[in-house]
Amino acid sequence: MTMRQLGLSIYPNHSNEAEDKAYLLLGEKYGFTRIFMSMLEANDVKATEEKFRRIIEFGNQHGFKTTLDVSPRIFDQLGISYTDLAFFKRIGVAAVRLDQGFNGITEADLSYNPEQLIIELNMSNDTGYLDNILSYQANVPFLYGCHNFYPQVGTGLEDEFFERCTKRFKSRGIHTAAFVSSQVGTQGPWNVNDGLPTRESDRYLPITTQAKSMFMSGLIDDVIIGNAYASEAELKALAALDRYKLSFNVQTVAGINPVERQILLQENHYRRGDSNALVARSTESRVKYRPDANRPHDNTHDFERGDILIGNDDFGVYKNELQVVLKPHHDLRKNKVGSIDDAELPLLKYLYPWTKFTFTAAD
Structure with a gap:
């Protein structure tokens, strides 16, 4: 069975580097091992490259693995092709999340990237997207799935829809992740932030209840806090959870x-x-x-x-x-x-x- 992990999100385009580092140190203290970062809102990717590299490197030094959320626009801005992920390897990420899908064969080809980066797929759709990718003989151990989060109140996934989408990935042995929302975090990728959960029903629940439900569903391997910065009390409470037994x-x-x-x-x-x-x-x-x-x-x-x-x-x-x-x-x-x-x-x-x-x- 895949070991279940806890993760944090940081937003270097909107945050203070010293505060990000302090947050990651707090996460390390409580056993968090994943970082989610987004480049989707970057207007000038090359100008922010160094900022991203520094904080990713800091996370790597403290036991984290970083997933970077990207879209076709980011590839265009960087002037790179989908067959060359050297840029992402250079700044130290472990995984590249494709917020928007391609044509199936592109994702399958990306899963064989020589940099051996994880290719993380958007799970928040109930279509044959994953089956299409797998039909092109994708490198399954290098494919992960991760849901979206939803900053606008009322727009998170319905529980039944969430389960249907997730089962498509879980039934095929794909490692899965989803987002829960801090009740004190105010920072996200956009200028609207009513919390950052995947499921709408989680938005105003205690963060531990959100995480318990994710883990106990048997569908989610990794739970990531979508908004920054969660309180130390929230991090401590999540760390104390049994990720494998209902409580x-x-x-x-x-x-x-x-x-x-x-x-x-x-x-x-x-x-x-x-x-x-x-x-x-x-x-x-x-x-x-x-x-x-x-x-x-x-x-x-x-x-x-x-x-x-x-x-x-x-x-x-x-x-x-x-x-x-x-x-x-x-x-x-x-x-x-x-x-x-x-x-x-x-x-x-x-x-x-x-x-x-x-x-x-x-x-």
Whole structure:
């Protein structure tokens, strides 16, 4: 399986070099390994070449690999052909992202470039674009995919469209990436910046929730923050995520007891394979904690989607079984011990049979 990475974006045509370097050092501290940079907005590419080269070289020295976003206009301005990527190698990039597609055979030919640069394709289309390129016997290990980001509110991809586009690439073994949006970053490539996510549904969510959804979909290998500069708190929170296991942020109830807290926060959970529509059941705890008493509490109201329940003393053999509510219901034999944060309720769709999951308490 491809190792999942975190990435940052910087915009040398709009930023201060010292601030960019400080941001990259912060990213290095928290384990970020990708840089996304755009040349699309450059009016004079040759005049900005040195600026790009310096910051890319700095990133290379600190463990990053840089992808540079380009278009046919950039090739024209540089006076280079698609058969010669020496310019990009010279300024130190690891990958060239083609914001606009060509004719299929051009992309296939580019994937054999002697500089061995990754050719990154625009994933935000639901067409036969990739199939066309592959039909020309492209060098698949050197083809990556990366979605667009969308600075204007309301214009990000719909979730279902995003999934269809991404599956075209993932099903063919192509390495994938997409963008999430910082809630404090104000810098992007254009003079409109309402955030820079790939999916519209992510625009105003906590950055960790955006990234969890990307990773847990199983469709995205690399998550890149689209806008600069994300806060240190956001970088630290992303670094702390488990990129391979589903986790939920929860608020615990005041009446939670020590046994329930132990079950909720210290045990590794998985949803039983014989799933049902009412609750996601994690049943190992009822065996491990069978001798432990658990008096009823917080059990007289209706349970809502995202509530977390643990069987109490009145639940017989199901005492101390943990359940995540999928459909509202009422049952005096279950104690409510917490609830998943509202922003993370959409993550429940990734709680498949046998899925491993954990909880993190905010309190």
